[in-house]
Amino acid sequence: MAPEPLLVLGASAGGVEALLELVAGLPGDLSAAVLVTVHTGDRPHSTLARVLDRAGPLPAEQAADGEALRPGRILVAPPDRHLLVSRDGVALSAGPRVNRHRPAVDAMFASAARAGGPRVVAAVLSGALDDGAVGAALVARAGGRVVVQDPADALFGSMPRAAAAAVPDARAAPAARLGPMLATLVEELPLGGDRMAETPWIPTVDDGMAGSPDPAFLRPDESxxxxxxxxxxxxxxxxxxxxxxxxxxxxxxxxxSPRSLEAAQREAAEAKLWTAIAALEEHATMARYLDGAQGVAPHPDGGYRLVAEHSAELARVMRERLMRNREP
Incomplete structure (x- = not known):
C-alpha cells in the first residue's frame, strides 16, 4: 500500500503550460506525493522537473528507480521510462509502450490505482488523443478521484475530454483553478487501508504468454x-x-486506448503503403534495366517494358492518392 496519498498528473501537447499553473496553485504543505507524466517523445533529456521546481512551492525532481514517495514532493517521469508506483515507492520501467508512448499516463495511473486504491487523485491535462482515459477509469474503479482540465481551457482538449467520457463524474476546472481544487480533494481522501486495488496492467518483463499452453491466451482481466x-x-x-x-x-x-489504436493503425497502414510503392518502383527500374541489358534474352512481346510501365503507373497512382488523402 502506498504510504501516503497520491496525486498523479498526466499531460501531453499543451500540458506543460497547464502544469505550471496547476503547480503554482498547490500549497507548500500538501499531504500527498505528486507524480507527473508528460509525453516526452524521443528526446534524450528533459528539463521539466527543473521548470516545475521553479513554478510553485513544492520541490520537483526527475524520478529515480526505487525512490521513496514523500508528501509535498513532485517526481517527474524521465524520458523513455514509465513512472510506476509500487509498494516501496516508485519504479521506472522500459516496458512496452502504451498508447504509443513511454512514459505513458495510463501506465502511471494504473499503477497508482493498484498501489493507492481510494487514496489517489488523478488529473488529466491538455493533450491529443486519449492517453489517460483508461487510467482515469481504473483510478475511479479503485475508489479514487478524477479531475480533468476543462477542455475549453486546454490547448488540446482531446485527452481531458476522453477522460471525462470514461469517468462521467470527473470534475473539471481551468488550469488556474486546478491546484487548489486538487489540494482540497487530497485532504478529503479516506484514511489508508491495507489492500491493493485490482488493476489490469503494470508492465513487467515477464508479462508474455510464453508460459501458457493456450493459443487463445487471455489474462484474467481481458474480455x-x-x-x-x-x-x-x-x-x-x-x-x-x-x-x-x-x-x-x-x-x-x-x-x-481506442483513438490511440486507430492512430497507430493508420500510421502502420501508411508505412506499409510506402513499402509497396518502394517495391513497385524498384520493380519498374529492374524491368527497364532488363529490357535493354546486354546478355539478357529479350522478353517476348516487349514484356519487360510493359511490366515496367504497369508497376510504375501503379506506384504513381498510389503515391498521388496517399499524398492527397493524408490527414494533416
Missing part, C-alpha cells in the same frame, strides 16, 4: 481475443472492457 494485430509488434490484440471504455493490449504488453 476477448480479436483478429487484429498489434501495430508495433504484430502480436495478437485482446480487448479489455471497462464500464465506459474498452481498450486493447497485445500479449507482449503494448496497450492502446
Amino acid at each position: 476477448a481475443t480479436t483478429r487484429m494485430a498489434c501495430p508495433e509488434c504484430g502480436g495478437g490484440l485482446a480487448r479489455i472492457d471497462l464500464p465506459r471504455i474498452g481498450y486493447f493490449r497485445c500479449h507482449v504488453g503494448h496497450q492502446y
